[in-house]
Amino acid sequence: MKIVIVDDDPIVVSALSTIVENSNYQVVARGYDGKEAVELYTKYQPDLLMTDIRMSGMSGIEAAETILKSHTDARILLITTFEDDDYIHQALSLGCKGYLLKDNLSGIIPAIEAVLSGSMVFDSKIVKSMSTSSQVNKMDDLSERERDIIELVAEGLNNKEIANQLYLSEGTVRNYISQMLTKLDLRDRTQLAVYYYKH
16 A cells, blocks of 8 residues: 655654554655645555645645545545644545544554545544534434435545445435434534544
8 A cells, every 4th residue: 555644844754654664554755745745646646645734835735625626536634733623624525534633643553544444534632622512422313324324424425425325316315414414413524424433
């Protein structure tokens, strides 16, 4: 599996590279800003891009947006020191596969494995910070079909992919998601995914 690592701190890049390579993954390139993230992704087409968010020039969010426009299946894992809900929502709405805090060193390899297997990843601190307005577990209120859909949302599938997998129309999937957002008192599919992981 080929991995590209980008961070404006060379020490962080070196540390992440060591952790990744010690787990038998191949770091094919290292970069230090968002512009390099785009260039390296385009050049190497890695299985995973790990990138910081706040960098000089082009940010990790801007780089992710640029990459995902031309590579919709790109797997991007954001690694940062910032526990900022706006960044999280922005990143995940673009299609990034996860968000991990740099101090969670023990979580890096499990996060990589989860993203490479098709799941989305949220640092446990981030899940707590994105607490929903209702802490009650209402999963029992969902129908079997709704549970199927929320699980696929949490795995990062879009409406078309969910529709294909469950033999439904995209409109039906949209309706189910709208109903669940209302039922669970949530705002968007990012919160839906977080709710699924919490409960």
